Amino acid sequence: MKLRKIKVKTLSLIILFTTISVPIAFHVHADNQTIPASTDNRSIKAPDWLKVEDTVYYDGESDDLVTAGLGFTILSSSIFKPNFSDPSKPTSQELRQAKLNRFIDIKTGEGVLFGFNRQELSPLFDGKIPGFEVLATLQLKEEKVGMLLQIPLDFDKNNPCIIAIPSVDSDGLYNSKDLQIRGLWGLKHNCAVVYNDKGLGNGIYDIENNRGYAINGQTQSTDLLFEPKFHNRDKFIEKYPNRFAIKQLHSRLNSEERWGEFVLKSIDFAFYALNTQFPSNSDFTFNKDNTLVLVYGASDGAGAALKAGELDKEHIIKGIVAVNPQIQPNAESNSISIQFNKNKPQKIAFKSIAEYSTFASLYIPCALPAIVTNNAKSYIPLADKYLFSQNRCDELKKANYLTEGTPQEALNKLREWGWTADMDIQLPYFYYKETIGLPYQYISAYGHYELTERMCGYSVASTQQAPIFYQGKVAPLTEVTFEQMWSFANGHLPLWIGDDSTIIALVNNEDVHSPRRDFFSSSDNDKAINYNAKGAICLYQKLTDPRVKFGMSQVTATGNLNGIKTIIVHGRNNVKQLPNYTSRAYVALNSLVEGQSSQLRYIEVENTSYLDGGYPFDNVMIPIDYYGEDAMQMLWNHLTKDTKLPDSQLVRAKSRGGKIGFAPALNKNTIVPISPSPANQDKITVLNGKINLPQ
Numbered sequence: 001m002k003l004r005k006i007k008v009k010t011l012s013l014i015i016l017f018t019t020i021s022v023p024i025a026f027h028v029h030a031d032n033q034t035i036p037a038s039t040d041n042r043s044i045k046a047p048d049w050l051k052v053e054d055t056v057y058y059d060g061e062s063d064d065l066v067t068a069g070l071g072f073t074i075l076s077s078s079i080f081k082p083n084f085s086d087p088s089k090p091t092s093q094e095l096r097q098a099k100l101n102r103f104i105d106i107k108t109g110e111g112v113l114f115g116f117n118r119q120e121l122s123p124l125f126d127g128k129i130p131g132f133e134v135l136a137t138l139q140l141k142e143e144k145v146g147m148l149l150q151i152p153l154d155f156d157k158n159n160p161c162i163i164a165i166p167s168v169d170s171d172g173l174y175n176s177k178d179l180q181i182r183g184l185w186g187l188k189h190n191c192a193v194v195y196n197d198k199g200l201g202n203g204i205y206d207i208e209n210n211r212g213y214a215i216n217g218q219t220q221s222t223d224l225l226f227e228p229k230f231h232n233r234d235k236f237i238e239k240y241p242n243r244f245a246i247k248q249l250h251s252r253l254n255s256e257e258r259w260g261e262f263v264l265k266s267i268d269f270a271f272y273a274l275n276t277q278f279p280s281n282s283d284f285t286f287n288k289d290n291t292l293v294l295v296y297g298a299s300d301g302a303g304a305a306l307k308a309g310e311l312d313k314e315h316i317i318k319g320i321v322a323v324n325p326q327i328q329p330n331a332e333s334n335s336i337s338i339q340f341n342k343n344k345p346q347k348i349a350f351k352s353i354a355e356y357s358t359f360a361s362l363y364i365p366c367a368l369p370a371i372v373t374n375n376a377k378s379y380i381p382l383a384d385k386y387l388f389s390q391n392r393c394d395e396l397k398k399a400n401y402l403t404e405g406t407p408q409e410a411l412n413k414l415r416e417w418g419w420t421a422d423m424d425i426q427l428p429y430f431y432y433k434e435t436i437g438l439p440y441q442y443i444s445a446y447g448h449y450e451l452t453e454r455m456c457g458y459s460v461a462s463t464q465q466a467p468i469f470y471q472g473k474v475a476p477l478t479e480v481t482f483e484q485m486w487s488f489a490n491g492h493l494p495l496w497i498g499d500d501s502t503i504i505a506l507v508n509n510e511d512v513h514s515p516r517r518d519f520f521s522s523s524d525n526d527k528a529i530n531y532n533a534k535g536a537i538c539l540y541q542k543l544t545d546p547r548v549k550f551g552m553s554q555v556t557a558t559g560n561l562n563g564i565k566t567i568i569v570h571g572r573n574n575v576k577q578l579p580n581y582t583s584r585a586y587v588a589l590n591s592l593v594e595g596q597s598s599q600l601r602y603i604e605v606e607n608t609s610y611l612d613g614g615y616p617f618d619n620v621m622i623p624i625d626y627y628g629e630d631a632m633q634m635l636w637n638h639l640t641k642d643t644k645l646p647d648s649q650l651v652r653a654k655s656r657g658g659k660i661g662f663a664p665a666l667n668k669n670t671i672v673p674i675s676p677s678p679a680n681q682d683k684i685t686v687l688n689g690k691i692n693l694p695q
Contacts, residue, residue: 044275044285047268053135053215060130065150065187066179068097071126072116075180076104087481095217098487099174107656108613108622109666114629115181117188129187131155134273135173135215137225138196138265143253144225145262146197146215148173149273152187157278161191161292162270164317166263166304168297170248170441171491172201173215177612181625182296185632191292192274196266198304199255201225203247204489204504206482207451208237217486226251230451240515242474244460244504246493249444250451257554259300260307267293267316288316292639295319296632298625299577299610300326306568306586309561319635320566323628324577324610328352329589330556336588336689338580345690348588351417351581352552354446358439358540359417360575362401363410364431365531366393370407371424379660381429381616385519388529395523395533401540418580425620426575426609436518436536437493437506438576443542446551456538457510460493463517467500472517474507508532559589565599565638565645567631571608571624572650579604584691587648592689602648602684603631603674604693607655619663620655622671627651630674648686649678650694 046052063069074080082098084090090098104110111118116127131152138145163186168175173195186193202225205212212224226247230236237243248255255262274286293316297305302325309320329336331350339345368386389407397405402413411424419427440458449455464470465479472494480488480503488495494505494517508521511532523534542548570583577583587602594600605627613623637643653672656663664670675682685692 044272044279046272047265049138049140049265050269050272051137051139053137055132055134057132058130060128060153063093064128065131065133065152066100066129066184067127068093068100069128070097070101071128072104072111072118072121073126075102076106076111076116076118079103082487084484087484090483090487092216092218095484095487096174098484099217100176100179102176102180104180105614107618107663107665109626109671110181110623113666113668113671114623114626115184129153129184131187132277136269137215138262138269143199143255143258145199145265146173146201146225147266147269148195149270150183150187150193151274151277152190152192154190155192156190159190159292160274160286160290161186161189161294162267162274163189163191163193164263164267164270164293164295164305164308165193165195166259166295166297166301166308167195167197167201167491168299168301169491170200170203170300171489172197172203174217175490177298177625178301181629182298185296185629189636192270194266194270196262197225198259198262198300199251199253200248200491202486203251204485205245205247207233207243207245208241209482211482213486219483219486228451232452236452240459240461240509242462242476244462245451246441246460248441249460250449252448252450254445254448254551254554256300256445259304260309260311263295263304263308264311264316288314293317294321294632294635296321296628297325298323298628302568303327303557306561306566307557309564309566310558312562312564315562317564319639320561320564321569321628321632321635322566323569323624323631324571324574325568325582325586326353326577327582327586328552328556329559329585331559331585331589335592336585337691338584338588339690339692340695341692348580348585350585351578352442352555353577353581354439354442354548354552355543356417356578356581357576358443358536358543360414360419360427361431361436361439362396362536362540363413364427365389366396366402366410367407367414368428370411371427374411374421375424378425380425381660382432383428385432386428388531391528391530392533395530395537399533399537401537418578419575423573423575426573426611426617429616430575432519433494433496434492435494435506436532436539439539440506441493443539443548446555447542447545447547448551449547454509456535456542457508458506458535459509459515460504461507461515463494463502463505463507465497465501465503467498470501471520472502472505472507473520474515477503479503508535510534557586559586559593561590561594561598561600563594563597563599565635567601567603567635567645569603569605569624569627569631571610572604572606573609573621576610584693587686588689588691591686591691601645602686602691603627603646603651604649604684605651605653607653613656613666615661618656619658619660622653622656622666626666626671627674634674634676644676646674646676647678648684649675649682650684651675652682
């Protein structure tokens with residue numbers, strides 16, 4: 001009898017089926033099975049804060065846990081266009097499939113070295129994993145957090161494990177990389193996987209039409225994960241049409257303060273659901289003493305993973321892997337330092353992501369000509385789009401942020417803050433793709449700014465969705481309906497549609513001509529484009545606002561991981577989460593706080609960044625996610641087979657080389673893995689607040 005998709009409203013259910021023909025790669029049992037309903041009278045009390053929204057069973061054929069029925073072949077062979085039978089009323093299944101649809105470039109090694117294992121797939125089994133999916137919300141006063149639990153059909157009840165994954169960036173529960181890389185790793189190890197959106201997901205609200213998104217992506221006006229509160233709505237709409245509110249920017253909750261708590265609560269939810277899904281006649285329950293709990297996160301999800309470790313005084317978590325963590329160590333400027341080989345140690349000053357990303361947004365547009373000159377033999381993606389760099393330099397000189405007003409002076413400023421020469425070629429791409437949106441979202445959250453304050457003259461608006469004559473102007477939604485937009489959202493501003501136009505973006509309300517994105521914007525009464533220098537300077541000045549400084553103090557990390565086995569993996573070329581202020585500083589602080597009892601390992605990888613190793617950096621960057629999964633497997637082997645954890649080290653990974661767009665594929669012969677016992681010249685040592693790194 002063929003398995004079929006069954007939608008249920010309770011956590012206990014009976015699913016009867018006969019022989020399952022699924023390759024052993026995912027360890028699905030091939031005998032007849034029954035998942036029983038409860039036969040005992042034990043009362044398993046749900047946490048007071050928990051609301052179970054929905055439970056779905058996926059058969060692994062028409063639909064599944066990680067590809068929404070598409071399968072690896074479709075995802076890795078072409079850019080699949082989402083299909084909505086009615087764009088104004090997409091179904092939850094259509095939205096979920098569109099959200100999980102992304103092109104997997106196997107040349108980066110995904111599907112070969114990490115993620116899906118193409119060698120073990122076949123036409124009969126294309127990477128689709130059957131199992132249960134449970135949607136729930138955590139509700140604490142004004143805070144709502146989305147949670148998603150996935151239980152594979154071959155969940156190992158005899159050796160239970162839970163992988164907790166805080167969502168990456170400001171995205172929601174169905175981030176495709178979270179599910180298809182980090183979550184997939186857990187499912188392939190027969191573990192339940194639980195995600196949480198860190199209080200930021202599904203967070204787009206249509207102000208004019210008074211609607212937002214439910215946890216499953218459906219557009220509605222009530223029971224939302226986010227609904228802004230503000231006065232004079234009608235006047236705001238009249239003056240600022242086509243505007244939107246974003247949860248991280250406009251909730252006034254600064255959810256980052258509680259990221260670690262949300263991770264721990266998601267683990268509580270997973271235990272509750274598992275004990276309900278798999279009841280027993282005995283007194284046995286899944287708990288921290290018999291269940292292996294690991295946390296696996298990337299970017300600010302990695303920061304949330306580390307914060308969960310700091311809060312875990314009950315030793316629920318047995319291991320953590322944090323990839324490129326967005327983390328802000330709470331350290332005095334004179335307490336920790338960094339040293340390269342035998343060079344003179346340098347103190348690491350505290351800088352939050354709000355500070356250094358704002359600094360980058362201030363100076364990158366001006367520095368562009370110097371970046372091009374200094375890298376004359378290298379192709380610099382998107383550098384040709386910067387036509388008005390000197391205008392930004394002139395504005396910075398006028399405002400006394402530069403003395404000479406030259407591009408090289410601006411680049412020197414970036415050097416002083418930690419952007420190294422080998423990061424230069426990423427900076428034009430980084431600024432163009434994320435512009436002022438990255439620092440703005442953190443400053444707005446830290447300062448608890450209201451929507452109607454329009455901090456520094458900005459608001460979030462729908463923009464031109466067509467690439468022809470695109471200038472980032474405010475325009476109604478046309479190419480994408482609001483109902484569809486949930487499936488496009490990825491936690492970033494701008495929200496791109498293709499490579500050359502945006503769906504929504506942060507816009508300068510005070511542009512001389514009309515509201516538009518910074519990159520095409522003039523400021524003050526100057527009609528020349530200067531990338532909205534006024535807005536960038538205003539944001540930089542906001543960093544001294546007591547409101548913002550207080551918000552930054554709320555989110556700092558202690559560095560105390562309570563002895564949890566932890567591996568931090570960071571790209572040496574990461575321009576977005578600068579190593580000095582994140583991982584390096586955190587590792588150094590941890591050595592002061594935990595000393596000899598620390599179980600933290602630090603892996604830094606050359607030729608990696610926050611990017612995925614694909615075009616337009618395919619020939620110079622390799623994917624950091626390979627190293628995250630490598631670290632996760634090493635941690636797993638250590639905890640289940642008592643193997644040795646790797647020493648802290650610099651991995652001298654080699655770039656793929658070749659021409660941009662035509663770089664040779666990564667394979668087992670070209671990738672440089674983490675070494676269990678690195679050579680002395682590659683070891684990273686940490687002692688008493690000082691981290692020593694190889695060059």
